[in-house]
Amino acid sequence: MIHFLIVGALVIVVALLTYLGLDLTGLADKMNPVTASAQAVSIDHLWHLEVMVMCFLFGLIMVPLFYSLIVFRQKKGELKDGQYVTGHTNLEITWTVIPLITVLTFAYLGGRSLSDINRIDPNALVIKVHAQQFTWTFEYPEYGVFTTELHLPVNRQVLLKMESKDVIHSFWVPEFRIKQDVVPGRITEYRITPTLEGSYKVRCAELCGTSHAYMENPVIVASADSYATWLNDQAKLAQESQTPEGKGKLLATKNGCIGCHSVDGTKMTGPTWFGLYDEDTKFADGTDAVADDAYIKESILDPNAKIVAGFPSPSIMPPFKLTDDEISDIIAYIKTLK
Numbered sequence: 001m002i003h004f005l006i007v008g009a010l011v012i013v014v015a016l017l018t019y020l021g022l023d024l025t026g027l028a029d030k031m032n033p034v035t036a037s038a039q040a041v042s043i044d045h046l047w048h049l050e051v052m053v054m055c056f057l058f059g060l061i062m063v064p065l066f067y068s069l070i071v072f073r074q075k076k077g078e079l080k081d082g083q084y085v086t087g088h089t090n091l092e093i094t095w096t097v098i099p100l101i102t103v104l105t106f107a108y109l110g111g112r113s114l115s116d117i118n119r120i121d122p123n124a125l126v127i128k129v130h131a132q133q134f135t136w137t138f139e140y141p142e143y144g145v146f147t148t149e150l151h152l153p154v155n156r157q158v159l160l161k162m163e164s165k166d167v168i169h170s171f172w173v174p175e176f177r178i179k180q181d182v183v184p185g186r187i188t189e190y191r192i193t194p195t196l197e198g199s200y201k202v203r204c205a206e207l208c209g210t211s212h213a214y215m216e217n218p219v220i221v222a223s224a225d226s227y228a229t230w231l232n233d234q235a236k237l238a239q240e241s242q243t244p245e246g247k248g249k250l251l252a253t254k255n256g257c258i259g260c261h262s263v264d265g266t267k268m269t270g271p272t273w274f275g276l277y278d279e280d281t282k283f284a285d286g287t288d289a290v291a292d293d294a295y296i297k298e299s300i301l302d303p304n305a306k307i308v309a310g311f312p313s314p315s316i317m318p319p320f321k322l323t324d325d326e327i328s329d330i331i332a333y334i335k336t337l338k
């Protein structure tokens with residue numbers, strides 16, 4: 001009996017120490033990035049509870065193990081077999097019922113948290129998300145706006161309707177906690193209520209090809225006012241973009257080109273478009289060519305025809321099926337970038 005009391009006390013002490021240790025080192029819950037959505041709150045809460053239960057289970061397993069190793073060690077000269085114990089109905093009932101209750105409790109808490117997360121706000125803002133190897137494009141349907149940055153107003157539920165152009169991707173903003181697959185051929189939904197202004201990143205969380213690791217775009221959560229201003233500006237820009245250059249810019253955004261190509265000289269997954277037109281381009285095989293209309297057209301329709309020096313072969317860029325008109329609009333836009 002005395003052994004049970006000692007082990008019981010030690011289990012509690014070890015569980016508490018484990019929890020304190022995890023908490024001090026920040027592993028208990030601080031290891032998650034900041035909590036930036038309403039949905040994250042109940043996930044964090046559940047996580048915290050689970051860590052506590054895990055600390056207790058850790059103690060419950062480790063303490064009897066080490067206690068037995070030390071206290072019930074075979075003494076010198078002791079050759080007899082250990083006492084043979086068999087069947088203890090009460091004990092068996094206990095260790096069946098307690099875990100059952102624990103698991104059912106967590107199933108209930110998990111279900112409750114899931115329904116919290118899926119709570120539907122009929123006034124949710126709808127934004128379409130297009131995923132493709134290897135970038136994200138966001139569409140604000142009522143405004144005809146396409147961007148490669150996701151802008152969201154704070155404290156308002158947003159419903160993302162997500163589609164993939166090619167393979168399975170996964171939409172993940174760690175600060176929002178929730179993760180959702182984006183599957184070709186169907187629309188998946190993702191509801192989020194951002195609660196903290198700031199800039200985050202959406203990352204693809206489903207290995208989707210060679211440049212999967214670079215599939216990340218900015219997510220900007222702003223006050224309702226500055227979100228509205230931004231959206232109006234974008235809508236105005238979209239309206240004004242009826243010129244070939246303007247249409248080209250829109251096409252470059254819609255197709256995700258500017259997710260890989262910068263327009264100001266910054267290095268991204270692909271070569272910058274800044275100063276590209278009419279300049280000499282060097283290729284991986286040592287040859288070179290002037291970036292004229294024909295070359296740019298070929299680069300779009302068949303990226304593997306010529307690989308720009310310093311970029312991996314085969315090309316990371318997927319071939320795009322664009323019409324001649326669309327291509328000449330994009331070229332008109334590229335021409336303006338110098």
Ligand SMILES: [Cu+2]
Nearest residue numbers: 169204208215
């Ligand atoms: Cu992906």
